[in-house]
């Protein structure tokens with residue numbers, strides 16, 4: 001049951017969701033529950049609503065879930081204990097396109113405390129989306145690139161050699177930004193942290209295993225600096241990103257036990273119209289018809305099974321960046337400019353030369369030329 005505006009009756013049960021606004025609790029239970037609210041939606045609650053989650057934002061509409069309903073005792077009025085779920089106005093930056101049901105799933109899963117795995121082709125927005133989510137949820141964003149992880153301990157600290165004041169070599173641990181964020185999160189329970197584990201399938205599979213207890217209910221990770229286990233506090237959440245596919249060199253598949261610790265969301269490139277709008281917003285100097293051609297040709301390449309190449313939004317952006325420049329827009333005929341831009345932005349990222357039909361670049365060029373000719377017809 002979800003209460004938005006005015007509920008008919010306020011008979012709350014464990015698991016119910018509702019909207020409210022929290023303030024500092026100056027009452028008797030303020031140590032355990034530093035925050036209190038008085039309303040369920042627009043209606044006054046007959047029991048005080050208490051929350052112990054220190055990351056609860058004060059004075060803003062939030063959504064909460066009922067954890068416990070304490071019936072009135074002879075010594076008091078009873079209370080409702082809730083868990084913070086997220087702000088009411090969860091709004092991902094409109095510049096980032098994300099399928100509506102993926103956005104809803106993201107919100108629900110993050111509110112449920114799940115770790116999320118974004119699985120999508122290169123340049124489909126995994127990285128920009130993770131940052132936009134952190135902004136929408138007012139979380140601190142920690143970007144961690146897993147491609148530089150060789151040992152499990154590399155997630156937390158790296159061992160470095162340096163000369164001390166006497167010129168003698170000594171080894172020291174340098175905390176990663178992930179460890180720094182964990183320490184910060186333990187110290188500041190009022191803040192929320194989103195750790196983005198980018199290129200999750202580009203670290204050694206055995207190293208990745210070291211992170212597994214951090215992602216399940218154990219919520220601990222070995223800390224080489226102290227030789228002890230480090231707690232992952234509840235105000236830290238994870239989003240990881242992978243490109244799953246045979247064409248990715250240096251990537252290793254994430255095994256089922258590792259996958260099982262995540263709720264996986266599959267991303268894809270935006271539909272034609274959405275990609276045209278993204279590009280039109282970023283490249284106002286390029287007319288919309290030309291952008292339409294750029295995207296149509298990109299989709300022809302993406303959809304072609306024989307070449308099996310993905311063209312990211314980086315490629316379509318690169319093409320538009322060229323087409324918007326006076327060297328292209330003023331000095332070349334439109335058709336010539338498009339051909340030049342696509343030869344570089346689409347074919348240049350693949351091995352071989354456009355003249356060599358046997359190479360990947362050559363095959364993509366044939367597709368580009370074919371679809372440009374079709375568009376002219």
Ligand SMILES: Nc1ncnc2c1ncn2[C@@H]1O[C@H](COP(=O)(O)OP(=O)(O)OP(=O)(O)O)[C@@H](O)[C@H]1O
Nearest residue numbers: 095096097121122123124125126127128278313314
């Ligand atoms: N859905 C999208 N909405 C808006 N911009 C996008 C979207 N997808 C990609 N882009 C743009 O394309 C570029 C690449 O996006 P991003 O780095 O997020 O891709 P990625 O999926 O993380 O790629 P990779 O797998 O290579 O790391 C960025 O400039 C981003 O702004």
Ligand SMILES: [Mg+2]
Nearest residue numbers: 126127198241
């Ligand atoms: Mg990325």
